[in-house]
Amino acid sequence: MKAIKVLGSGCANCVNTAKLVEETARSLGVEIAIEKVTDMAAILGYGVMSTPGVVVDGKVVHAGGIPKRDAVESWLKA
Amino acid sequence: MLSVFTGLADWLVYRMLGLAPDDKLGDALHFFVEDVTKIFVLLALIIFVIGLLRTMLTPERLRGLLAGKRRGPAYLLAGLLGAVTPFCSCSAVPLFIGLLEASVPMGVTMTFLITSPMVNEVAVVMLLAILGWKITLLYFATGMIVGIVGGLLADRFGLERFVEDYVWKIRMGEAPAIEADTSLRGRIAFGLAQVREIVGRVWLYVLIGVGIGAGLHGFVPQEFFAAHAGADNPFAVPLAVILGIPLYSNAAGMIPIVEALIGKGVPIGTVLALMMSTTAISLPELMILRKVLKLPMLGLFAAFLAVAFVGVGYLFNAVL
Numbered sequence: 001m002k003a004i005k006v007l008g009s010g011c012a013n014c015v016n017t018a019k020l021v022e023e024t025a026r027s028l029g030v031e032i033a034i035e036k037v038t039d040m041a042a043i044l045g046y047g048v049m050s051t052p053g054v055v056v057d058g059k060v061v062h063a064g065g066i067p068k069r070d071a072v073e074s075w076l077k078a
Numbered sequence: 079m080l081s082v083f084t085g086l087a088d089w090l091v092y093r094m095l096g097l098a099p100d101d102k103l104g105d106a107l108h109f110f111v112e113d114v115t116k117i118f119v120l121l122a123l124i125i126f127v128i129g130l131l132r133t134m135l136t137p138e139r140l141r142g143l144l145a146g147k148r149r150g151p152a153y154l155l156a157g158l159l160g161a162v163t164p165f166c167s168c169s170a171v172p173l174f175i176g177l178l179e180a181s182v183p184m185g186v187t188m189t190f191l192i193t194s195p196m197v198n199e200v201a202v203v204m205l206l207a208i209l210g211w212k213i214t215l216l217y218f219a220t221g222m223i224v225g226i227v228g229g230l231l232a233d234r235f236g237l238e239r240f241v242e243d244y245v246w247k248i249r250m251g252e253a254p255a256i257e258a259d260t261s262l263r264g265r266i267a268f269g270l271a272q273v274r275e276i277v278g279r280v281w282l283y284v285l286i287g288v289g290i291g292a293g294l295h296g297f298v299p300q301e302f303f304a305a306h307a308g309a310d311n312p313f314a315v316p317l318a319v320i321l322g323i324p325l326y327s328n329a330a331g332m333i334p335i336v337e338a339l340i341g342k343g344v345p346i347g348t349v350l351a352l353m354m355s356t357t358a359i360s361l362p363e364l365m366i367l368r369k370v371l372k373l374p375m376l377g378l379f380a381a382f383l384a385v386a387f388v389g390v391g392y393l394f395n396a397v398l
Contacts, residue, residue, distance in 0.1 A: 041248045044175055
């Protein structure tokens with residue numbers, strides 16, 4: 001079970017990023033717990049200024065823009 | 079090079095649709111076809127080329143560049159970085175907090191916030207292609223000066239007190255080290271992704287801008303502007319600025335309107351004042367900034383920019 005956090009203030013890109021992660025996890029059959037973090041202080045607490053950001057098991061793996069699908073796959077498989 | 083687009087519009091509107099150049103509709107349609115094709119091609123090219131060169135000038139890196147600089151160079155750097163970063167206004171809030179948290183002075187942060195929407199590579203290349211280097215240089219220089227003066231004033235008058243209190247309490251984590259793919263393939267992919275993202279964000283503004291430009295070009299007679307927005311009307315410049323405040327568009331969307339107005343003989347200072355006011359001050363932008371700035375600061379921010387743009391407009395009208 002991987003804990004995924006999508007960091008973002010609720011912009012369209014953040015919603016799409018969360019959707020992409022969910023879809024990819026489903027197609028890979030990986031179990032995840034996804035959480036959307038919208039609180040600005042919490043987002044900056046991760047050192048991320050460009051949203052959307054993605055945190056996997058407590059580690060920031062992505063910041064700024066919608067991630068590519070193969071990047072998402074590599075986080076989920078790792 | 080740009081005559082390709084004129085040729086295309088000639089062919090489509092005059093040859094295929096059979097409209098005459100002296101017909102109002104034909105004239106407007108010709109402007110529309112020429113500008114839509116020209117602006118989208120230019121826009122995609124500019125963003126792609128800049129994307130290739132830049133691969134990841136992220137807000138995190140920007141913060142690193144500005145943190146710990148002496149004030150003088152920091153203002154200039156903030157202005158220049160504002161000019162080359164295409165962050166959308168939704169990044170303005172985290173960026174603002176992140177800079178203050180890194181002890182970047184409030185004034186330097188304001189300089190960045192002012193120049194970022196107003197001066198950018200898209201505005202520069204399009205002005206260059208359509209209006210020539212003199213106007214481009216003037217636009218760039220005044221945009222930078224307004225940003226730097228705005229920042230200096232914010233610093234001088236201690237406007238930090240108008241920053242929302244919670245902002246000062248936020249502590250940032252260690253910036254994550256996310257390596258960028260700097261191979262040629264990675265750069266191309268990044269450039270293409272940037273084109274998709276930015277064009278996806280601005281295309282509607284461009285279409286609306288070209289539509290308004292085409293309408294002005296084809297249907298509003300020159301005498302109308304001569305009577306109402308001519309050089310001898312002292313209210314034209316402030317009116318242009320006030321008109322631009324509630325309106326929002328980006329530089330790419332304003333270019334066709336600028337082109338049409340200048341074609342109708344509206345003085346350049348008046349037109350540039352409208353462009354600056356539309357791109358730099360807008361209700362949506364102010365609402366985003368409201369998250370980090372108290373109301374009086376927003377008022378001061380908008381008022382300073384409005385006064386500055388009126389000054390710029392008068393200056394250009396007097397000099398050119």
